[in-house]
Amino acid sequence: MTNLTQIRVIITIMATLLAIIFILLTSLFPNYSNLILTIEVILLPSIYIIGNYYAENLIEERNKELLSHISSESEKLQEKYIKEKLHNIQLEAELKYLKDNDEKNEKKVKNGESNKPEF
Numbered sequence: 001m002t003n004l005t006q007i008r009v010i011i012t013i014m015a016t017l018l019a020i021i022f023i024l025l026t027s028l029f030p031n032y033s034n035l036i037l038t039i040e041v042i043l044l045p046s047i048y049i050i051g052n053y054y055a056e057n058l059i060e061e062r063n064k065e066l067l068s069h070i071s072s073e074s075e076k077l078q079e080k081y082i083k084e085k086l087h088n089i090q091l092e093a094e095l096k097y098l099k100d101n102d103e104k105n106e107k108k109v110k111n112g113e114s115n116k117p118e119f
Contacts, residue, residue, distance in 0.1 A: 015044055018043060
């Protein structure tokens with residue numbers, strides 16, 4: 001069970017026990033039932049609100065950690081992408097250079113020129 005689930009279960013149990021206690025107090029002190037029910041109506045929502053606030057903070061902390069991890073991994077991937085892109089640009093330039101040289105050599109061969117040195 002995660003911390004968030006545990007907190008929600010504890011809040012629910014606390015609210016239920018508080019409701020049971022106030023029902024018992026109402027039956028034990030019928031003259032004060034209006035006062036007891038008024039206090040109960042104030043306390044129960046407060047318990048749920050505080051519990052939800054705490055649960056939201058836990059979720060926010062967990063999401064911040066996850067977002068931080070995702071962000072760092074994204075930056076690593078971006079750096080890797082940039083390196084790969086630069087490497088590809090370099091390879092494309094080399095291929096173009098080799099292709100241009102091959103075309104020049106083919107023209108020389110067609111024109112009867114040779115790359116062989118004369119003695």
